[in-house]
Amino acid sequence: MTIYLDQLCPLAAQIHRRLMPGLLTLLLVLGSILAPLASSFAADKLVVYSGRAERLIKPVFDAFTAKTGIQVDLLSSGTTELVNRLKAEGDRTPADLLLTNDAGSLELARGAGLLRPLNMREIERAIPPQFRAADNSWVGISGRFWIIVYNTTMVKPDQLSSLLDLAQPQWKDKIAIPNSGSEYLQAGVSVIRASHGDERTKKFLEGLRDNAGSQVYQKSSQIVDAVAKGQVALGIVNHYYVYRHLATQPTAPLAVLMPDQKDGAMGAIMNVTGIGITKSSTHVENAKLLIEFLIAQAGQKMFADLDKEYPLHPEVKANPALVDRKSFRAALVPLTRLAELREPTLTLIEQVGLR
């Protein structure tokens, strides 16, 4: 160390003379990178971390901006990634709201103290209690079901009735599944574990793994595409991907099978898209306006029409193309339990070696 101490002064001079111009350039460049970020702290702007595909959510936010003049900056990424990011950023997070496609992730974020409890009459009036956190720190804004999509030229609907049937050897190389990182697969497996126990679930996952082979997809839209083209006969996806596909290609040979509806079966697996205000948000009033907008009848109707999801507001009707919500029942596992079920589910998924 002593060798260098007496050289520190010349070092400073050296740095000054030789590196300063370069460092200044670097700072300038960095400054201009960070400038747009700083502007996100401006008053009439909300930063939303969104775990949903951008194209599914942006139009709704655009409508909000048109109505209120409040800009919405979207960071679209994986849900777990965003929760990790919120945790790491702590108080310094630029995010005002967290929107995800999985109640379990929201509940985990709530448990980690990332979200702010809300006391809003609008929420209690619009959204039934089973679709939001006990303290309203997250609120469901639309519902989706994990369904089986099948190619009508390759499968008859009476060939199967339950998600668990997909593990049967007759479907070898005929099914497509989402990859194990997707939160709704994790949520789905959690519900199956809660309903059928770990042993049964493990057998199911092993069968699923063998049947799917390399047909493991990152995006649900690709699964629907593969089924529509006949590349595979069946797939597991959230229901709205099927209807979105049918909306653009009405002649596609696709149909939805609402699984596990027989007597004594567990019921269809439901999850919600939900949103919560971050604990450290400095734009709470505006953020509340956004939530109000999303759960009000008009906002709910937009979700129903645009995304083909089931609105959670009891007085808003789902899109008529969808299976009537009254004609099937949902699994009884409460959404808030998805958080505690997550970790053992991940272990099970890893043990089985799903991709």
Added chain:
Amino acid sequence: MTTLRQQLASPLQLAALATAGLILLPLGYVTILALSADPAVWSRLWATRIPELLFNTITLAGAVAALTVILGVSTAWLVTRFDFPGRRLWEAALILPLAMPTYVLAYVYTYLLGFGGPAERLWQLWAGPQARILSPHSFWGTTLVMALDTFPFVYLLTRSALLSLNVSFEEVSRVCGVSRLMTLWRVTLPLMRPSIAAGVALVILYVVSDFGAVSLLRYQTLTYAVFQQMTGRSDNTAASILSVLLVVLALLFLVTERWFRQRSRFYQTAGRYRPPQRVRCSWLGTASITALMSLIVAVSFGIPAYLLVTWSLSPEAQAILDSRFYGFIWNSALLAAAAATAGVIVGLPLAYLASRRPTALTIGCLQAAYAGYVLPGPVAALAVLVLCLKIAPVLYGTALLLVIAYVIHFLPAGLQSLEPALQQISPNLEEAARTLGLGVRETWRRVTLPLIRNGFVVAWVLMFLQTMKELPATLLLRPVGFDTLAIRVWLEASEEYFQLAAPAALLIVLLSLPALFLLVSKDWRAA
């Protein structure tokens, strides 16, 4: 009197040490994180994912290496030993695939070879409506895409070797009555072995650390698994374990390659060099060579580039060319400029010391800087991320973190042009300037800097363009809403919105062409 070198050495030494630290600390921290992980996590990973991932990674690297040797050596042989119309054109066209990032080629091939895609429809015309072709989402599909993208490495190095090879060895063999084919097999190929091995080494490192293609083609390799673990889990233990395995795999491979290369060195100790004579082709030869060349260039660059252009011109793609899109260009340019500038500043002391004061310490620092070579993007991102979370969480989600990851990742590329640039200036020049009365600072400004300027510019441009194409680290570390061109390509392509991904992809390819030119021009002239 202290010399210029002595005066500069110690502060520069500190700077070099700091750089080495900047690079080694994150890596070291990931290693510690992995080694101190709960043994249960290790055993679970060994029991489930690791065997499959290792097998997938190694077999893919092996198959791609084999295919690139076939493609690269045969094309190099044809352009150096035969003369046919358009030879110079093909000679240059064969390196074009290097301008195409793997994720761009992979996304074009998901369309081309995809279910119901053009290749399959063509095949069905001939083989009947039920016929299927190779799926891009399979082992061989991934192999094909990766090989088409990387064979120019083997081609380039083999070509230089063939051009600089003394033809008298072959003539001796022919005079001794060995046939043309056996001469090729027993004399020429063994002589070229070091160059081919070097090319294959590049290819394998590229394949092992690739994220773009394997993620779009859904082929599970270690690099892809690191990314998935980082985005799908809330703790990074499993990701660090896989990262460490990946780095060990790459290092093992590099060491083996060095060892082989050292055992097979060839020197020409006497005699005069004569360039080989090119065999003039008959019209039949010309036709078949041209057909082969067209095929290779078409599938590896021509058809993909054509598709990118048509997709970019489609109305869907034109509709997204708004101010938002220009924002992505701006973001890419800013990040890349910051990373390139930082890389040059950080790399200069390292390169300067290693060439002027090659002590064990300075060489060690330089070697450390080359560690980025064996660090795939997700691993560099993970390393920077975990260390940042530990010591300065304030930086999380800022562009600075991303720039650090880039510097770690791409410093080797920059050093490769900085180092020779400095080595080529004799210290005598600086010393002469000093004896003529110029101060230390003036000597730098008026002698050293102008002399190394070219190397500087090349290093900057290379790092700029590499950063611009970079995908996984950007995906993992980018600040809020900060999308770059590469991110847009990947996001759109992973949902198979081919048209929407095309403009950004095309722009990346176009911008990569000058970098390619820079990279190649040195070898080209030398050969």
